[in-house]
Each structure stands twice: as C-alpha cells, then as structure tokens.
Amino acid sequence: MTTTNTRNYWLLFALAAASFVFTFHNVQYTGEEAVYPLMSYEMWYHGHLLTPVMYGQDYWRPPLDNWLITMVSMWIGWSHMLVAARLIAALATVGSGLLVGWFAGRIWKERRLAAFAALVYITLGDVLFYDGWLAYSDPLFAFFCLAAMLLGWLAVMERRVGFFAIAVLALSCAFLTKALTVYVFYGVAVLVVTYRTRGWRFLFSWPSWGIHLLALVVPVLWYAMAPAGGTMAHGMFDDIIGKLQGQGLLDYLHQFFVFPAQTFGQLLPVGGVVLYALLRRYPISRMNDPQVRTALWIAGVNYLPYWLSPQSGIRYLMPLYGIVALVLAGWVVDAEKTRRLAVKWMMAAILLKYFFALWAFPAYTDRFRPHISAIARDVLMQTHGAPLYVSNAAWVGIGVTADIDLAIRPHPPLVTPPSNLANGFVISYPGAVPPGYTVVSRYQGVWLLCRGTVCGQKDRSHE
Numbered sequence: 001m002t003t004t005n006t007r008n009y010w011l012l013f014a015l016a017a018a019s020f021v022f023t024f025h026n027v028q029y030t031g032e033e034a035v036y037p038l039m040s041y042e043m044w045y046h047g048h049l050l051t052p053v054m055y056g057q058d059y060w061r062p063p064l065d066n067w068l069i070t071m072v073s074m075w076i077g078w079s080h081m082l083v084a085a086r087l088i089a090a091l092a093t094v095g096s097g098l099l100v101g102w103f104a105g106r107i108w109k110e111r112r113l114a115a116f117a118a119l120v121y122i123t124l125g126d127v128l129f130y131d132g133w134l135a136y137s138d139p140l141f142a143f144f145c146l147a148a149m150l151l152g153w154l155a156v157m158e159r160r161v162g163f164f165a166i167a168v169l170a171l172s173c174a175f176l177t178k179a180l181t182v183y184v185f186y187g188v189a190v191l192v193v194t195y196r197t198r199g200w201r202f203l204f205s206w207p208s209w210g211i212h213l214l215a216l217v218v219p220v221l222w223y224a225m226a227p228a229g230g231t232m233a234h235g236m237f238d239d240i241i242g243k244l245q246g247q248g249l250l251d252y253l254h255q256f257f258v259f260p261a262q263t264f265g266q267l268l269p270v271g272g273v274v275l276y277a278l279l280r281r282y283p284i285s286r287m288n289d290p291q292v293r294t295a296l297w298i299a300g301v302n303y304l305p306y307w308l309s310p311q312s313g314i315r316y317l318m319p320l321y322g323i324v325a326l327v328l329a330g331w332v333v334d335a336e337k338t339r340r341l342a343v344k345w346m347m348a349a350i351l352l353k354y355f356f357a358l359w360a361f362p363a364y365t366d367r368f369r370p371h372i373s374a375i376a377r378d379v380l381m382q383t384h385g386a387p388l389y390v391s392n393a394a395w396v397g398i399g400v401t402a403d404i405d406l407a408i409r410p411h412p413p414l415v416t417p418p419s420n421l422a423n424g425f426v427i428s429y430p431g432a433v434p435p436g437y438t439v440v441s442r443y444q445g446v447w448l449l450c451r452g453t454v455c456g457q458k459d460r461s462h463e
Contacts, residue, residue: 002112009115012343013097016122016350020090020133022357024083027365028372029399033135037081038402040069042413044078051228055390055401056415058228060235064176065137079406085135092143093132097122099143100322103150104329107157107291116339117329123346124321126266128353131315137178138315144174145182145319149189149298156193161207168215175219180236183215185302185319192297196290243311251310259307262314266321269345270328277338285334292330299323370396370444376403379427379448382440386454387424389417396445397427423452 035054042053043066052059052066065088072084100121105114122128131138147170155163167186174182194203202208223229264271277284286292299320306312332342379388379400390401404427405413417426425440426449433439433447438455440448 006112006115009112009119012346012350013101013115013119013122016119016128016353017090017094017097019128019350019353019357020086020093022354023133023361024086024090025080026357026362028369029082029395029402030134030365030369031136032395032398033082033085034395034398034402036065036069036135036137037073037085038398038405038413040066040073040085041078041081041402041405044070044074045413048227050226051232055393056413058231060228060232060239061137061178062176062222062232064173065140065178068140078409081402081406082135086133089135089139090133092139093122093127096139096143096146096322099146099150100325103154104326106154108330113329113333116333117325119346120270120329120332120342121322121325123269123349124266124271124325125268125349126314126318127321128349129356131318136315138318141174141178141182142318142321144170144177145185146322148174148182148186149319149323152186152190153193153294153298156190156199156203157197159199159202161205161211164208164211168211171215172218176222179240180219181240181316182319184305188301189298189323192301193294196294196297243309244305245311252308255308255310255312259312263303263317266314266317267324267328269349270332270342271324273338273342273345274328274331277332277335277341282338282341283335284331284338286330289330292327295323295326295330299327370446372396372399373403375443375446376400376407378441378443379425380404380407382448383425383454388414388427389421389424390414390427391416392427392429392446394429394445396443397429400427400446421451423454425450425454 039052039054039059042056043049043051043063046053049067050063052061052063065085068088069081069085072087073081076084097118101114101118104117105111108114122132126132133139148167151163151167151170155161155167171182171186190203194200223233226232264275274284276282302320302323303317306316332339375396388404390397392398392401401414414427417424426437428434428437428447428449430442430445430447433449437449437451440450440455442448
C-alpha cells in the first residue's frame with residue numbers, strides 16, 4: 001500500500017508539472033513578465049554579457065536569469081523568448097519540488113513522505129497557478145535559495161562540510177539570479193539548525209569559515225568587476241531599503257493585517273486542509289517532530305521581514321514555500337483521514353489548473369487585459385519607421401516594447417528618448433503630456449506621443 005501511494009503521489013506530481021506546458025504560449029505577457037525577456041534580447045543584441053540592459057540603460061539586477069533566457073531563446077528562436085523565460089521558471093519550480101522530495105526522503109528516510117512532500121509543494125496555490133510559471137526571476141531565485149537552505153541544514157545536521165560547499169555554490173547562483181536577500185534566508189536557516197542541534201563548534205570550524213568567506217567574496221567581486229557594478233550595488237541596496245519603507249502608518253497596518261491572509265491563500269489547498277483539520281479536531285501527525293519544528297522556525301523567522309515590510313509582495317516568499325511544504329507534509333502524511341482529504345484537494349487543484357491553463361486564464365486575459373500584440377502592431381503602423389522611443393516602464397509599456405523590439409529586427413531595440421528630443425514618437429505613460437508633445441493614440445495602459453515634424457505626416461487624431 002505504501003509503495004502504491006508513493007507511486008501515485010509521484011504520478012500526481014508529474015501531472016501537476018505537466019500543466020505548466022499549457023501556460024507557455026497561450027497567454028500574453030502577464031504583469032511585468034516582459035522585463036527579463038526584453039532585457040535578455042537587448043543584452044544579446046548589444047553584446048552586453050555582464051550588464052543587464054533595459055531601454056538602453058543599465059539595469060541593477062545580476063544577469064544569471066538573462067543568460068539562461070538567452071541560451072534557450074537562441075535555441076528556439078527569439079520570437080519565442082517569452083516561452084523560453086516561462087520554461088526556465090517552470091523547470092526551476094519543478095526542480096524545487098524535487099529538492100523538497102529529496103530532502104524529505106533524506107531526513108525522514110521514508111519514500112512515501114518524500115513523494116508526498118514534493119506533491120504538497122507543487123500544488124501550493126501560488127506555485128501551481130501563478131508565480132510558479134510566470135517569467136519572473138523568482139522561481140529560479142527560489143530554487144537556488146531553497147537548495148542553499150536545505151544543503152546548509154544537512155551540513156549542520158550531518159556535520160558534513162561538503163554540503164556547505166554546495167550550499168555556497170547555490171547561494172552564489174541565487175545572488176547572481178536576483179538579490180542579496182538569499183544570504184538572509186540562508187543565514188537564518190543555518191543558525192536555526194545550528195541552535196537546535198547544538199552544532200556551534202562545527203559551524204565555526206575553520207573549514208566552515210573558509211567556505212562561507214568565499215560566499216561573501218562572490219558579491220564583492222561581482223560588484224567590483226562587472227562593468228556597471230556600482231550601479232548594480234546601489235540599485236540592489238536601494239531596492240531592499242525601499243521595500244521596508246511605507247508612505248504612512250496605514251501602509252504598515254495594512255501589511256500587518258492583510259499580508260498573513262494573502263499568505264494563507266497562497267498555501268491552499270493543503271494549508272486550508274490543515275486548518276480545517278485543526279478546527280474539526282481531525283488527527284494531525286508529527287506535531288512534535290524535531291525536523292518539522294526546525295522547518296517552522298526557519299519559515300517563521302524568515303517570514304517576519306516580509307510581513308513587516310509595506311512594499312513586499314507575495315512572490316518574494318517563494319524561497320520559503322519549500323520549507324513550509326515540509327511542515328505541511330509532516331503534519332498530514334501519517335494522519336490518514338487528514339491525508340486523504342488533502343490528496344483529494346490536491347487532485348482537485350491539479351484538475352482546476354488544467355481548466356485554468358487551457359481556458360480560464362486565456363479567456364480572462366482576452367476580455368479584461370490590454371491586448372499587447374495588437375497595441376504593438378498599431379504603434380508600428382502609425383509610426384511608419386519614424387524614430388520611436390519608449391519611456392513607459394509599467395507592465396503594458398514593457399510588453400508592447402518587447403513585441404516591437406522583435407518586430408523591427410534587425411533594427412536596434414527601442415531606447416528611452418533623449419532629453420532634447422526634437423523629432424520622433426514616444427511610447428509613454430497615460431496622463432499628463434509633457435510640453436511640446438502631442439497625443440497620437442491612447443491605448444489601455446500606454447499612450448503614443450509625437451514631437452516635431454513626424455506629427456504632421458498624417459492626421460493622427462483618433463483616440
């Protein structure tokens with residue numbers, strides 16, 4: 001029976017993973033998905049291997065995700081760069097699920113629990129339905145963060161320095177993917193495990209010191225050697241500090257009360273099953289398991305900065321989903337009544353995901369969101385090859401620009417307009433029109449402006 005359950009859990013995991021395929025091509029850019037594909041194309045076009053570029057300007061994020069998008073796009077074609085970016089995100093998500101399963105199997109020595117933990121992870125609401133496949137850097141960042149935390153955990157628990165070395169490699173990859181915050185995730189995890197296992201002597205041994213010194217050297221070397229290292233460093237720290245700042249007391253209160261509810265929503269369905277089981281007094285397993293408690297501490301301490309930061313978003317929690325999945329799996333796996341209920345809801349979530357991927361999300365996008373490709377085609381039709389620039393860095397503007405960049409190949413990608421622009425079109429934000437500019441067209445989320453002689457080429461008064 002145990003073998004059958006294990007096989008069924010992996011089968012459900014595979015079905016959930018396969019659902020990502022149907023989200024690769026049938027939905028246009030969603031949110032700020034176009035940022036990384038657009039930057040990757042600009043980097044490739046201009047030959048900037050070490051410095052991400054957006055609208056011709058240096059961007060402050062490290063470029064590992066851009067490198068991967070570029071490699072896949074060169075293989076399948078730049079016209080499919082969104083597919084490339086989503087493929088990388090989905091593979092990272094599946095990889096995170098496999099990491100969770102591998103780690104659970106190693107610490108608990110149970111194949112059934114390993115498969116169940118992986119299934120819990122990949123069916124978490126935010127992972128399965130949204131952020132697990134969108135073309136952001138977060139899934140890849142989460143994969144490397146999770147790898148670093150789990151390997152650091154094993155290093156301390158098993159007193160094996162080799163795991164520290166691999167953890168530091170994952171740590172460096174996470175930094176090169178997105179942000180310095182990986183060092184916080186990792187540091188909290190290692191310190192919690194060290195405290196709970198009384199492993200201070202091992203953590204502060206000379207081999208450990210040497211390996212972790214290398215981890216700190218990587219960002220220093222990167223910022224010192226990258227062509228735009230100073231810009232990247234300032235941008236990184238400004239972004240982290242900005243996330244901690246709100247406009248007033250209401251921002252902090254809103255975050256304090258709303259963010260936990262949002263977080264709980266992303267942990268459905270199994271998170272909801274656990275809450276239901278507690279309310280109905282259904283059995284919950286392994287409440288006192290030391291590994292479950294360790295995972296709870298790691299997740300809880302790492303959660304606090306995001307809970308208290310008014311500008312933080314749900315997707316920033318992705319590195320913690322794998323840790324939470326270990327907790328949920330541990331609580332449910334040995335409680336038969338609760339486990340059966342959880343499996344039913346996970347199966348329902350997978351079926352719902354296929355409905356969502358094949359019909360609901362495309363239909364919603366088509367009806368309620370701006371049509372990115374149509375806007376891009378209309379802009380090109382109206383500008384007739386005249387100088388065209390972009391100043392709109394909101395999601396619609398970025399998506400339109402990404403489509404235009406591919407459409408005008410082999411001409412250079414669009415850049416921001418010069419301050420002294422005398423003649424040309426600009427893809428701008430809706431709203432106030434800068435002095436000297438004329439509105440050509442108003443679209444949902446973007447306006448097309450003109451300045452100079454191009455404005456008089458034909459009547460462009462439609463709105």
